[in-house]
């Protein structure tokens with residue numbers, strides 16, 4: 001078994017036990033699991049460092065000079081690596097502990113973090129040139145609503161960048177990882193395969209102008225960039 005996989009198994013095991021104990025204290029809000037894991041999130045994502053570095057390069061290229069909104073930023077891992085390429089970046093999340101982690105340490109001067117529910121944004125229509133939502137649509141119970149909000153706040157001609165983990169049916173590591181994450185409280189509201197994810201974006205009114213499955217990760221990820229299909 002690869003070292004990365006062993007670390008992933010260990011991290012999920014510890015997380016599952018700790019989260020199970022925390023759940024005994026009563027019912028939880030939708031952001032509870034993210035608030036719980038916020039302090040450990042960056043360490044956990046170290047396992048997918050190669051994948052994220054590849055994404056930073058692609059995202060920086062696409063948002064260069066653009067007013068950019070990130071939904072579901074988590075600890076701001078991506079925002080902190082890409083914001084300096086943008087004209088300005090607002091990175092949002094609904095889990096306060098994630099935002100607290102994001103605000104720690106240095107960050108580019110043109111980046112700010114702000115609370116927002118991706119399914120009910122308070123931003124004006126047509127107010128951003130690019131919207132980024134990474135590794136999040138699969139954990140949102142109503143991902144179509146988040147996509148509709150992204151479309152509303154994007155100006156005509158704007159770009160949606162939506163990299164998302166997908167399930168590869170035949171792959172043992174993907175299956176085991178998904179089960180462990182579920183046991184640890186991170187429930188995949190939707191489990192698309194790569195084709196299903198692209199079809200989901202198209203069904204929701206996006207023209208997917210570029211997509212590629214990146215596999216240097218614990219779970220394969222479809223890197224997708226889209227524009228409004230109606231334009």
Ligand SMILES: C[S@@+](CC[C@H](N)C(=O)[O-])C[C@H]1O[C@@H](n2cnc3c(N)ncnc32)[C@H](O)[C@@H]1O
Nearest residue numbers: 034072073074093094095098117118134135136
């Ligand atoms: C798996 S993390 C991804 C974080 C980051 N985008 C990344 O790629 O590392 C999912 C994030 O989505 C956030 N989230 C889930 N549902 C949300 C919603 N409805 N509105 C805003 N944030 C949400 C969680 O709080 C969490 O920080």
